[in-house]
Amino acid sequence: MKFSVSLGDEGSSFHCGEQQNLLEGMQTFQVGVPLLKLIPVGCRGGGCGVCRIRILSGEFETKKMSRKHVSDQEQAEGVALACRVYPRSDLCIELLSSAENDNNHSERESL
Amino acid sequence: MRKGVMRPGHVQIRVMDIEEAVIHYRDRLGLIDVGRDAQGRAYLKGWTEVDRFSVVLREADEPGMDFMGFKVVSSEVLEQRKQDLLRYGCQVEVIPAGELDGCGERVRFDSPTGHYFELYAEKEQTGKWGVSENNPEAWPEDLKGMRANRFDHCLLYGDDIDGTAELLQSVLGFQVSEQVVDREAGELCVASFLACSMKAHDVALVRYPAKGKFHHASFYLDTWGDVLRAADLISMHDIALDIGPTRHGLTHGQTIYFFDPSGNRNEVFTGGDYTYPDHPVVIWDAHQLGKAIFYHDRELNENFLNVVT
Ligand code: FES
Ligand SMILES: [Fe+2]
Numbered sequence: 001m002k003f004s005v006s007l008g009d010e011g012s013s014f015h016c017g018e019q020q021n022l023l024e025g026m027q028t029f030q031v032g033v034p035l036l037k038l039i040p041v042g043c044r045g046g047g048c049g050v051c052r053i054r055i056l057s058g059e060f061e062t063k064k065m066s067r068k069h070v071s072d073q074e075q076a077e078g079v080a081l082a083c084r085v086y087p088r089s090d091l092c093i094e095l096l097s098s099a100e101n102d103n104n105h106s107e108r109e110s111l
Numbered sequence: 112m113r114k115g116v117m118r119p120g121h122v123q124i125r126v127m128d129i130e131e132a133v134i135h136y137r138d139r140l141g142l143i144d145v146g147r148d149a150q151g152r153a154y155l156k157g158w159t160e161v162d163r164f165s166v167v168l169r170e171a172d173e174p175g176m177d178f179m180g181f182k183v184v185s186s187e188v189l190e191q192r193k194q195d196l197l198r199y200g201c202q203v204e205v206i207p208a209g210e211l212d213g214c215g216e217r218v219r220f221d222s223p224t225g226h227y228f229e230l231y232a233e234k235e236q237t238g239k240w241g242v243s244e245n246n247p248e249a250w251p252e253d254l255k256g257m258r259a260n261r262f263d264h265c266l267l268y269g270d271d272i273d274g275t276a277e278l279l280q281s282v283l284g285f286q287v288s289e290q291v292v293d294r295e296a297g298e299l300c301v302a303s304f305l306a307c308s309m310k311a312h313d314v315a316l317v318r319y320p321a322k323g324k325f326h327h328a329s330f331y332l333d334t335w336g337d338v339l340r341a342a343d344l345i346s347m348h349d350i351a352l353d354i355g356p357t358r359h360g361l362t363h364g365q366t367i368y369f370f371d372p373s374g375n376r377n378e379v380f381t382g383g384d385y386t387y388p389d390h391p392v393v394i395w396d397a398h399q400l401g402k403a404i405f406y407h408d409r410e411l412n413e414n415f416l417n418v419v420t
Contacts, residue, residue, distance in 0.1 A: 043418055066173040
């Protein structure tokens with residue numbers, strides 16, 4: 001089952017299978033053309049925060065994401081890391097700037 | 112001048128799923144699984160390492176590095192370096208023996224870049240894994256994955272790298288082996304590579320706006336063929352590749368970068384330069400940073416600068 005993922009105002013979209021996270025879907029969308037770079041790609045493990053997005057509408061599941069980049073409350077408001085999001089319906093998303101990532105959660109984990 | 116700090120001894124890495132992480136570090140990197148402790152932390156080591164463990168994985172809500180530890184030559188040196196650190200103005204905490212299974216007392220200190228480092232003198236010595244101490248064979252036959260030899264170094268990102276480099280040099284006797292300097296920005300040091308041994312580096316620092324960031328932990332392989340073989344394994348197991356196989360300009364090591372399942376970067380590498388105490392500092396110009404980091408592409412990859420945990 002494939003769902004469509006569209007990016008806010010920019011009118012761009014790609015398809016993503018339900019077994020794929022959004023970055024995988026984006027990178028395998030069109031064979032033979034340069035990889036889509038709609039969402040920045042980093043560690044692909046939910047750790048670095050460069051693929052931070054907000055999901056504006058649609059159903060999805062997530063794997064564990066770094067709390068440094070997505071707080072509990074943000075998660076409840078639809079903020080997520082695209083490399084950990086699996087679509088369960090068509091999605092509408094927007095990119096969040098990485099500047100915002102750094103400012104929000106720059107404090108160090110204490111030991 | 113060396114001050115009895117011998118080598119990187121351990122790194123504690125935060126992961127978001129401990130079982131996934133153990134599969135990655137044990138079966139893909141090929142580290143030896145030496146067990147778990149009462150807190151559920153997983154302990155591993157490269158097969159050539161004589162001490163009981165060098166990598167500790169701790170499950171947490173966010174990935175990154177908890178601390179990096181260096182082994183010193185004796186308990187007397189440990190006490191002396193502790194006094195020196197206190198005199199230097201570091202925040203120092205003594206962690207009792209046994210907090211890490213099989214490790215003696217640790218002296219943990221904070222640094223200007225916000226990274227925690229530790230010194231310790233004693234750790235249970237279990238010997239190289241799979242080979243005997245007498246008439247040892249070349250290597251054990253039943254190694255897994257990339258067959259990483261040893262934990263080698265970390266690259267850390269932080270703001271005041273001048274401060275941390277100065278601390279490592281003046282208190283712990285590290286030597287700067289290589290630097291990247293921005294001459295257009297008033298000789299600003301962009302990166303500092305430091306050695307406490309005769310390796311090209313034992314720890315490296317890169318300037319970055321935030322404190323306490325982890326760029327990678329690196330593991331040593333025998334040959335360039337092993338680096339290519341690691342690249343094959345990365346494809347076979349669909350591991351997130353960062354860049355490589357390629358060569359670094361800095362230190363000239365042959366390398367590949369990839370990510371663990373929580374987004375912490377790993378490196379496996381081979382070769383590279385060496386550092387004797389009389390060696391001058393190798394300087395790279397910041398406008399050649401592309402070549403300094405990726406010697407073949409000669410192009411800076413944005414992820415190298417921005418993707419950290
Ligand atoms: S790419 Fe690093 S968190 Fe998604
Ligand atoms: Fe490295």
